[in-house]
Amino acid sequence: MKQPLELTGLISNLHTFFRSNLTPFWATVIEGALVLIAVLAAYAIIALALIYIERKITAFFQSRLGPNRLGKYGWIQSVADLIKILIKEIIHINKVDKVLFYAAPFFVIVSSVLTFGIIPFGQGLQAVDFNIGIVYILAVSSIGIIGVLLAGWSSNNKYSMIGAMRSGAQFISYELSAGFALMTVVVLSGTMQVSEIVESQRYAWNVFNGHIPAMIAFVIYLISGHAETNRGPFDLPEAEGELTAGYHTEYSGLQFGFFYLAEYLNMFIIAAIATTVFLGGWMPIQVQGWDGFNQVMWYIPSYVWFFAKTGVLIFFSLWVRWSFPRLRIDLLLNLEWKYLLPINLVNIIVMVVVVLLGWTLEDLFPIFRP
Amino acid sequence: MSNIQDIILNAVPEALIEEKQKLTVTVEPKQLHPLVKALYENKDLPFDYLISLIGMDWEDKLGVIYLFSSSKDMSQEIAVITATEDRENPLLYSITDMYEAAHLNEREVYAMLGIRFINNPDMRRFLLDGDWNGYPLCKDYDADPTLNPITIANKEITDLAPRIMEDENGNLVESVANIFDEDDYIINIGPQHPSTHGVMHFRTALNGEVVKKIDVNSGYIHRGIEKMCETMTYPQILHLTDRLDYLSAGMNRHALCMCIEKAAEIEVPMRAEYIRVIMDELNRISSHLLAWAAHCNDLGATTAFVYGVREREHVLDIFDKTCGGRLIINQNVVGGVMFDIYPDFQKDVKAFIPYMREKLVEYDDFFSHNPIALNRMVNVGNMSREDAITYAVTGPAGRGSGFSCDVRIHKPYSLYEKVEFKEVIRTEGDSYARYMNRLDEIEQSLHIIEQLIDDIPEGEILAKVKPIIRLPEGQYYQSVEAGKGEFAVFIESKGDKFPYRVKFRSPSLAAVSVMPLICKDELLTDFIGIGGSMDYVIPDIDR
Numbered sequence: 001m002k003q004p005l006e007l008t009g010l011i012s013n014l015h016t017f018f019r020s021n022l023t024p025f026w027a028t029v030i031e032g033a034l035v036l037i038a039v040l041a042a043y044a045i046i047a048l049a050l051i052y053i054e055r056k057i058t059a060f061f062q063s064r065l066g067p068n069r070l071g072k073y074g075w076i077q078s079v080a081d082l083i084k085i086l087i088k089e090i091i092h093i094n095k096v097d098k099v100l101f102y103a104a105p106f107f108v109i110v111s112s113v114l115t116f117g118i119i120p121f122g123q124g125l126q127a128v129d130f131n132i133g134i135v136y137i138l139a140v141s142s143i144g145i146i147g148v149l150l151a152g153w154s155s156n157n158k159y160s161m162i163g164a165m166r167s168g169a170q171f172i173s174y175e176l177s178a179g180f181a182l183m184t185v186v187v188l189s190g191t192m193q194v195s196e197i198v199e200s201q202r203y204a205w206n207v208f209n210g211h212i213p214a215m216i217a218f219v220i221y222l223i224s225g226h227a228e229t230n231r232g233p234f235d236l237p238e239a240e241g242e243l244t245a246g247y248h249t250e251y252s253g254l255q256f257g258f259f260y261l262a263e264y265l266n267m268f269i270i271a272a273i274a275t276t277v278f279l280g281g282w283m284p285i286q287v288q289g290w291d292g293f294n295q296v297m298w299y300i301p302s303y304v305w306f307f308a309k310t311g312v313l314i315f316f317s318l319w320v321r322w323s324f325p326r327l328r329i330d331l332l333l334n335l336e337w338k339y340l341l342p343i344n345l346v347n348i349i350v351m352v353v354v355v356l357l358g359w360t361l362e363d364l365f366p367i368f369r370p
Numbered sequence: 371m372s373n374i375q376d377i378i379l380n381a382v383p384e385a386l387i388e389e390k391q392k393l394t395v396t397v398e399p400k401q402l403h404p405l406v407k408a409l410y411e412n413k414d415l416p417f418d419y420l421i422s423l424i425g426m427d428w429e430d431k432l433g434v435i436y437l438f439s440s441s442k443d444m445s446q447e448i449a450v451i452t453a454t455e456d457r458e459n460p461l462l463y464s465i466t467d468m469y470e471a472a473h474l475n476e477r478e479v480y481a482m483l484g485i486r487f488i489n490n491p492d493m494r495r496f497l498l499d500g501d502w503n504g505y506p507l508c509k510d511y512d513a514d515p516t517l518n519p520i521t522i523a524n525k526e527i528t529d530l531a532p533r534i535m536e537d538e539n540g541n542l543v544e545s546v547a548n549i550f551d552e553d554d555y556i557i558n559i560g561p562q563h564p565s566t567h568g569v570m571h572f573r574t575a576l577n578g579e580v581v582k583k584i585d586v587n588s589g590y591i592h593r594g595i596e597k598m599c600e601t602m603t604y605p606q607i608l609h610l611t612d613r614l615d616y617l618s619a620g621m622n623r624h625a626l627c628m629c630i631e632k633a634a635e636i637e638v639p640m641r642a643e644y645i646r647v648i649m650d651e652l653n654r655i656s657s658h659l660l661a662w663a664a665h666c667n668d669l670g671a672t673t674a675f676v677y678g679v680r681e682r683e684h685v686l687d688i689f690d691k692t693c694g695g696r697l698i699i700n701q702n703v704v705g706g707v708m709f710d711i712y713p714d715f716q717k718d719v720k721a722f723i724p725y726m727r728e729k730l731v732e733y734d735d736f737f738s739h740n741p742i743a744l745n746r747m748v749n750v751g752n753m754s755r756e757d758a759i760t761y762a763v764t765g766p767a768g769r770g771s772g773f774s775c776d777v778r779i780h781k782p783y784s785l786y787e788k789v790e791f792k793e794v795i796r797t798e799g800d801s802y803a804r805y806m807n808r809l810d811e812i813e814q815s816l817h818i819i820e821q822l823i824d825d826i827p828e829g830e831i832l833a834k835v836k837p838i839i840r841l842p843e844g845q846y847y848q849s850v851e852a853g854k855g856e857f858a859v860f861i862e863s864k865g866d867k868f869p870y871r872v873k874f875r876s877p878s879l880a881a882v883s884v885m886p887l888i889c890k891d892e893l894l895t896d897f898i899g900i901g902g903s904m905d906y907v908i909p910d911i912d913r
Binding site: 235 | 736
């Protein structure tokens, strides 16, 4: 297959260039630094783009215009906001627990960046690829809640405290569902390595391959992932109508910016993981035997496929956010513990049965087998 | 009425009964409580609804005018007057054992006139700070700013309530009670909070996230409008009514205009009446739309908020073209209206009616049946009919509890006798009933406008009024149905060009006073939602 716009060639050229000119140690160091810079740059740029996109889409939902003054269609607005938040004064609060207060935003942002690193943006565009990738995702994304709890606790503010406690209850509950939904896919694809999960979906995306249980897991993952990002209708921890801003009420300047950035990126990360695990990741749509068609699909580079699929999921998340009123804490926990979790537990067993009896699409129809 | 006179004379033989604009009964302080009790317990026509409690300073005496009405027949009203000559330590008997609405009103009278009420369990000052020097509504009040300097120092809030109780032997015992328990977890909701709809301060004791007790503090934007009125001529006062409940500005002003017109016997031209009623109903639609939008926003549906404001914009545009004002429409004046309608007025209003109907359907599709919204509103913040009456909650909120209290029906004014419309009543008493009531009332308002818009008569818009209006000596009352409930104006005149005393009844005060009751044992989240469903406006309370 010809893939003229892929970046794999560029990456391997760079790799051979460093290997042939430097000692292995320095080559590794420089490559590591480059990857780090690339990841952080992608992190910042995606956040800026998301903020702009969200503001525009929200505006259309709400019959408004959204940003439209800076640049054509207001596209420089997010950049201006970024500069503003970078140079804003950090207001020091007197009666906070200093160490915890200043550490909290870093927990949140570090957790978010670590999860970001494992996302395969395209062919060969993945910073880390463990053989236990799924476990890694679950592990590092859970660090964020520590930051939120610390922020609420150390702020010495009753509103922040209530927000953080709500967040703790919500995050821990929905983490269960998200974890089980991902495990359902692990059962289906038989591996935890993210790159292999993508590879196994060449002709049949997991959501179709595992049909009924996979679709249930997909929906549950979207719901619980959405809840984990603390966005409406699950935005109780920072319900601005009740708790002013919840756990980050007392933060200002760049520290607030970290929370803000992490929230946006988490929305992207959830959508990206759902894409990778359920919707074939960066893999183009391909049909076995239709070589011409497949060639055309491969002309579209893999990272475009990835961002397109992720974009659709992000749009869904925005749609939900701007349509529903906020849930109450008891309704929220009911939804998780009385509905999602039991369904999930049954679902994972159903998936095991489907896989063992050979009822997946790949088993039933050879055309879907890679 | 003779029947009522018998009841009054039976209870208090010495009572002085006068047939003025309202049936007025004057009694000694000692006899007030028995008289009110007799009226309250009257079987056929219980006077169980306290419209307003008006503190008065007659210079030789300090007293209170109580205006009662009946939940069975709102058109029956009775004014009870009592006064004490003791200006040093004025004491009257409280009626809080019968009327919950009296709690905050009596506290306000204490702050403004220094009258303390025996047997009121919480005799802190309302609207003013506890350490305020002087009583502003007294005629001998010294307004020297050095007496009450503006300070930026941090003031601790004391949760101690002084009280004077009468024991079995009739002795007065002064004591101090704690409002909260010692280990209560108290958070301040307000004065700066996005969901209190103004600078309202709720001291809230929480048990986990469950509301245990609420203490209402207000007065952060108290402007002393009633005091200002006493030094202004009648046409000048008109502008102050707009600053009470700014969302019902036009309706508030209509009440004051009617009160003055009745007292001065000014005939309003028919064309002006039509314009007034149409503008009132448009005003009500805009008020209800904002209430709906803000309620949805309190429940976390930001998009619904934008939708409500979007439709309200059309109403405001019509106001803008008619009289230049959008929120505060300076339209009503004594004797008629200030501006005639513009040539396309009828066309614009007629275009708005079907547009609004279409959007009401959209609201229904988008929000009213959303499962989360239903969970957040149905069976939340229950207020029984009895509670609504005793707390004097009127308007869509009171009618959500089955309290038939539409002033337009029971005490029709202006053109409301001529038009046909339904009083929207629901009996569930929860947030959802109040929510739906507002949407249904928008429909009824559209229906009223429809009946009037085509036959606005030609003619004058303003009757001939003397430049300086003097009202004959007496007491004058007028109620209208404002956006939040019954808005009443009371004027006492001594025949001067300034009023002797003006009192505005605030429907929002009643809505706030019932909050501690209906929010008890609800979650903090629902407290905000219930507040949205009660739809209060704070400047209306902080007069």
